[in-house]
Amino acid sequence: MIEVQNLTKRYGDTLAVDDISFTCKPGSVTGFLGPNGAGKSTTLRMLTGLTPATSGRATIGGHAYRAIPNPGTQVGVLLDASAQHSGRTGREVLTIAAKTMGLPDSRVDEMLAVVGLSPKEARRRVGNYSLGMRQRLGVAQSLLSDPQVLILDEPANGLDPAGIHWMRQLLRMYADRGGTVLLSSHLLHEIEVIADELIVIGRGRIVAQGTKDDLLAGAGTFVRALEPDLLASALASSGIHVTPATTDGFHTDAEPADVGKAAAAAGIALVELRPGDRAGLEDLFLQLTSDDQRDDLVHGVQNAPKGVQA
Numbered sequence: 001m002i003e004v005q006n007l008t009k010r011y012g013d014t015l016a017v018d019d020i021s022f023t024c025k026p027g028s029v030t031g032f033l034g035p036n037g038a039g040k041s042t043t044l045r046m047l048t049g050l051t052p053a054t055s056g057r058a059t060i061g062g063h064a065y066r067a068i069p070n071p072g073t074q075v076g077v078l079l080d081a082s083a084q085h086s087g088r089t090g091r092e093v094l095t096i097a098a099k100t101m102g103l104p105d106s107r108v109d110e111m112l113a114v115v116g117l118s119p120k121e122a123r124r125r126v127g128n129y130s131l132g133m134r135q136r137l138g139v140a141q142s143l144l145s146d147p148q149v150l151i152l153d154e155p156a157n158g159l160d161p162a163g164i165h166w167m168r169q170l171l172r173m174y175a176d177r178g179g180t181v182l183l184s185s186h187l188l189h190e191i192e193v194i195a196d197e198l199i200v201i202g203r204g205r206i207v208a209q210g211t212k213d214d215l216l217a218g219a220g221t222f223v224r225a226l227e228p229d230l231l232a233s234a235l236a237s238s239g240i241h242v243t244p245a246t247t248d249g250f251h252t253d254a255e256p257a258d259v260g261k262a263a264a265a266a267g268i269a270l271v272e273l274r275p276g277d278r279a280g281l282e283d284l285f286l287q288l289t290s291d292d293q294r295d296d297l298v299h300g301v302q303n304a305p306k307g308v309q310a
């Protein structure tokens with residue numbers, strides 16, 4: 001369990017992180033999103049004890065990261081895949097990490113296999129690795145001890161499509177086994193596919209948080225019948241307001257079950273009844289983080305999806 005309470009970081013005049021609070025639960029993947037300079041890396045650095053907070057608390061399993069004995073055995077961290085010593089081979093990087101954590105050397109080979117680095121690649125110096133290979137090595141290091149918590153900053157950065165697919169499956173399996181994952185990413189589609197929970201940050205403040213389904217919901221229902229006029233009046237008399245769609249169907253804010261019941265009660269056969277198209281994460285992200293729309297966001301939040309904060 002990751003818990004962040006009223007966390008704040010000030011660099012001189014810059015309020016990099018401004019009083020944020022959130023929780024990441026075991027068994028779930030939490031996506032941490034925000035535009036450049038929003039405060040994501042600073043938050044993750046405070047969480048992992050690399051940057052002291054100005055105020056507030058960040059704990060993992062109830063303890064500050066720096067207070068956890070041998071923290072690598074509890075928390076897997078990948079903040080900067082390029083930070084590895086470029087003169088060491090991939091195998092050496094993992095072997096040193098394994099020794100530091102008191103793990104057997106056999107874990108090194110297991111993790112190299114998990115992240116898809118071949119024995120030949122593991123013998124090459126990290127300075128000659130591609131960005132994607134460094135990411136794989138960083139993920140291998142973060143998973144070495146089979147920790148309960150993973151904190152990853154942009155882990156899919158530099159991965160090819162097959163690598164992104166692999167990462168998605170890896171994190172899903174990890175969370176499904178009860179692990180807690182917090183990951184930041186600019187790849188909105190990736191976050192949309194993999195995350196269970198979302199935290200959106202802008203200018204140091206959380207502008208939305210909640211389950212992905214809640215934040216991306218709100219699209220209502222699409223319904224269509226052979227006799228649209230009869231359907232519209234039946235729904236209206238049940239108190240369901242509709243707007244005509246470009247086809248001969250209707251959109252409504254009501255739930256599909258309520259629309260179906262109202263149509264059935266009026267004896268109208270439906271030919272289509274489904275949830276309306278969900279707003280994409282990209283739309284939500286732009287809506288929440290666009291500087292131009294910031295005032296609209298604060299004042300128009302009643303129109304935003306559940307979980308959006310003013």
Ligand SMILES: Nc1ncnc2c1ncn2[C@@H]1O[C@H](COP(=O)(O)OP(=O)(O)OP(=O)(O)O)[C@@H](O)[C@H]1O
Nearest residue numbers: 011014015016034035036037038039040041042043
């Ligand atoms: N060491 C530092 N000294 C001064 N200001 C800093 C420092 N580190 C970060 N900042 C500032 O804090 C703010 C948040 O930066 P941060 O790196 O956390 O953003 P980010 O959301 O991770 O951005 P990106 O997506 O570009 O990586 C920025 O205005 C940045 O310039």
